[in-house]
Amino acid sequence: MENSIFKKEFVYIAILGGWLWGCGSGNDRAAFSEQGGKEIILENISTVPLRERIDSVWCVPLETTDSSLVSSVASLQIMDDRFYMLDGTYASILIFDKQGRYINGIYGQGKGPKEYIRICDMQLDRLNRQIVVSDQFSKKLLIYDRDGRWVKTVPFRDCWAPVVPFMQDRYVQINDGREMYLPEDMQKWNLTLFDDRGEPLANWLPDQTPNRIDFVTHRNVCTFDNGEFCYAPLFSSTIYRIGLDSIVPAYRLINRLEGIKSLSENDLQRIEYILEDKQCSYVDYQRQPYFLPGAILNSPQMLCVFVDVQDSPYYIFYDKELDRAEIFDCNRSPLPDLKHITVDQALDNLLCAYPLCIDGRTFYVELNHVHKILMGDKDPGPKFAPVYDALGENDNPILVAYTLKRPDCNE
Secondary structure, eight states: OOOOOOOOOOOOSOOGGGEEEOSSSGGGOOEEEOSOOEEEEEOOOOSSOHHHHEEEEEEEEOOOOTTOOOSOEEEEEEETTEEEEEETTSSOEEEEETTOOEEEEEOOBSSSTTOBSOOOEEEEETTTTEEEEEETTTTEEEEEETTSOEEEEEEOTTOOSOEEEOSTTOEEEEOTTOGGGSOGGGTTEEEEEEOTTSOEEEEEEEOSOOSOBOOOOGGGEEEOTTSOEEEOOTTOSEEEEEOSSEEEEEEEEEEOOSSOBOOOHHHHHHOOBOTTOTTSHHHHHHHTTBEEEEEEEEOSSEEEEEEEETTEEEEEEEETTTTEEEEEEOOOOOOOOGGGOOHHHHHHHHHTSOOSEEETTEEEEEEOHHHHHHHTTOOOOTTTHHHHHTOOTTOOOEEEEEEEOOTTOOO
16 A cells, blocks of 8 residues: 655745744744754555564563552653653653662642642653653642652743753743643744743744644653753654754655645644544544654654554654664554454554654553453464563553564565
8 A cells, every 4th residue: 555654844934044043032042944854755655564573572561569550651751771651540650660660659649839730741851860740730840850759849830731851950841732722922833941930931933733733742752861852843744853052853754655645834724623523624634645743752773753644543663773764554443342353453452552662772562451351362473472471460551662673674
């Protein structure tokens, strides 16, 4: 099946020499350019299922104790060979080592100055080795050290969206998608820089999707050890690197496939998604063959991009060392009755979930009891059987780690 990854050139404003100064003053301004960026050429969609491209797979059972119970994994990040896991109840963060042993947790739910009502987002400050928790309900950020001990609380009156830790004890809010809740001066910008008191300093990166889009955008961001981060605006084929004094393209998706349309500038201005509104314009784009990029995962070796085509998920895996990209159709078709589910369907239900995180060349997904029920007493084969066998009846979910065969390997 031939499809096309969407290509879109962002043209925000006519600028002299390719550079634009964002709003702000002094050190708050960041030079913005549309020039440069590594081009990722997308030419073919793999005809091989993702499960057959997996090279190695192993599991990380999460220690199950009264203090470390996990309902499900809402968000997962890795720092200092540790897993930082936002629980599916959005009430706690658990810390495990790479072998799954429980280290500590953050259980600060409440209305006190060191407490949160509900965790809306978790980001890692890799420069300062800290955990940043956003609570939109109490309008504040809570900062913890790498072991989960409270460090400080930052009031954040405009905390309507994910907040990313930045350099010089500053923070960047991702405004994309829900701008209608923000002050008017922020609504035309994707990013707003805040100081350590939660006060806005500057607006960056003009917004090309001005309408309401009820998407979660915390997966459109990946932080770096030096305090910078990469960010993909909604439906953008350009992934930007956000630095202290510059915002530049890091990667560009170049569409050379057939049959899939790219969003024009007019499309970006028009597109709107309101949850449960079946008449919004986004539904029209889903019905047509458009590539709609979304979440990203980034490591020094790999880049993974989620895209939606006619309400079906496709994953782009870009190998930076080989400068090669593979695109997989990861659509999980509706499952039949349990007794009619095949081994391949059960495996796809696990492996075609968008990865929770990436570590080098390793991707992680969550194996829970639903996946084990789907597999039932069928034999998943020697590669995958140990993964399913590792999940006991009363255990926490298991993290399944896998690596992919290199794109130049012969089948």
